[in-house]
Amino acid sequence: MLSSIIVRSSKILSISLFLYACENEPTEPILFENYDPSKASLLYESFVMNIDEAPVHFIDTWNKSVIKQTGIKSITLYTKGGKNPEDTLEKKVFRFSEDAKTMNYADYRYDETPNNWSKGTIKTSNSQGSIEFDNYYGIKRKTKTKIIETKEAILFLRTKSNNSFDSTWVVGSLEQPKKIISKIGKSLYSVELFMPSGSSNSQIENAFKSLGYSEQALLLAEKTVVFVEKGKPVNAFSLNETYSQVAQIRSWTY
Numbered sequence: 001m002l003s004s005i006i007v008r009s010s011k012i013l014s015i016s017l018f019l020y021a022c023e024n025e026p027t028e029p030i031l032f033e034n035y036d037p038s039k040a041s042l043l044y045e046s047f048v049m050n051i052d053e054a055p056v057h058f059i060d061t062w063n064k065s066v067i068k069q070t071g072i073k074s075i076t077l078y079t080k081g082g083k084n085p086e087d088t089l090e091k092k093v094f095r096f097s098e099d100a101k102t103m104n105y106a107d108y109r110y111d112e113t114p115n116n117w118s119k120g121t122i123k124t125s126n127s128q129g130s131i132e133f134d135n136y137y138g139i140k141r142k143t144k145t146k147i148i149e150t151k152e153a154i155l156f157l158r159t160k161s162n163n164s165f166d167s168t169w170v171v172g173s174l175e176q177p178k179k180i181i182s183k184i185g186k187s188l189y190s191v192e193l194f195m196p197s198g199s200s201n202s203q204i205e206n207a208f209k210s211l212g213y214s215e216q217a218l219l220l221a222e223k224t225v226v227f228v229e230k231g232k233p234v235n236a237f238s239l240n241e242t243y244s245q246v247a248q249i250r251s252w253t254y
Contacts, residue, residue, distance in 0.1 A: 032070045042066050044174045046194070046226065046233050049250055051077070054107055054118040056133050057145050057158050058168060060094060063175070064124070068100040090117075101125065109138070131156075160185075176231055179211075188213055190222035197227040197234055205243040224249070 040063060043051070047061045055061075062075065079090035092107040102123050109117045120133030120143075129147035136143060146157040156168040164185055172178035172194075180192040193207050204225050208218055223239040233252050237245040 035066065035070050040066050040069075040175075045252060046177050047174070048252070054092075054120070054133070054136065055105060055122060055131065056118070056120065056136055056143055057131065057166075058156055059124075059131070059147065059174065060103060060105065060122060062094060062096075062103070064096075064100040064103075067096050068098075072096065101129075181211075188217045188221045190224070191218070192224040192226060192236075194226045194228050194233065197229045199225070199227070201243060201245075204239070208243060226250075 042063055044061050044063055047058075050058060051061050073096055075094040077090075077092040078088055080086060081089055088110055090107065090109050093105070095104045096102070102121065104121050106119045107117050116135055117138050118133065119135040120131065122131050123129050124147060127149045129149075131143075131145040131147065133143045134140065144159045146155075146159070148155040148157065152171060154170045154174065156170075158166040158168075160166060166185065166189075167183050169179070169181045170177050171181070176194075178194050180190075182189045182191075191208065191211065191213075193204070195204060195207060199207075208223065211218075213221075219241055223243065224236055225239060225245070226233050226236040228234065232254065233250075235248055235252070236250040238247050238249050240246050
């Protein structure tokens with residue numbers, strides 16, 4: 001299980017995580033005797049960096065099989081800081097249905113306004129689902145993303161105007177992705193490949209070129225390689241036009 005989450009922000013000083021197995025705040029810590037974190041993480045580890053964002057276009061990072069197994073009903077994240085270290089700047093609330101197939105999300109930014117900042121619902125079934133938001137970044141506007149799951153991949157299809165779509169393909173699973181490919185309309189926007197730690201530059205280049213996209217499309221796209229050890233991501237690097245590692249952009253500690 002992920003043992004630490006590092007969030008870098010000029011205003012975020014601390015994040016507190018509270019897990020509730022019932023709707024009321026527990027008076028003492030809860031021991032989940034039926035849950036072994038070494039076998040399944042509470043978070044989708046490859047997407048832990050998304051936890052600070054509203055899940056408007058991509059599924060939230062909580063592992064629903066673990067949520068269902070443990071019986072967790074809600075998770076609340078608090079951001080503290082500002083002039084008074086004890087002040088609450090932000091709050092994010094994730095509420096789960098009993099089968100964990102529906103999640104209601106709401107966040108609040110008290111430094112901006114005490115009112116709800118973003119609000120939406122994620123629903124999933126056997127092979128499809130949806131992400132629908134009514135309020136986003138303090139603005140009342142409806143957004144919808146379709147979730148289509150196959151044996152090989154999960155597609156997130158974001159509805160735009162003029163009957164057009166943006167899309168993100170997660171090849172593999174949310175627990176162990178192999179490729180993440182995003183497009184804006186029909187144009188390739190970003191490609192993220194998961195490869196064994198220690199892969200050479202030539203292996204990385206060959207893996208990107210084997211995707212079947214043109215050299216021009218790959219040249220213009222954001223390219224990232226995530227190195228994996230024992231099935232878990234350990235660090236990620238952005239790549240330049242020659243597929244050389246430019247900078248480390250993420251790292252994981254277990």
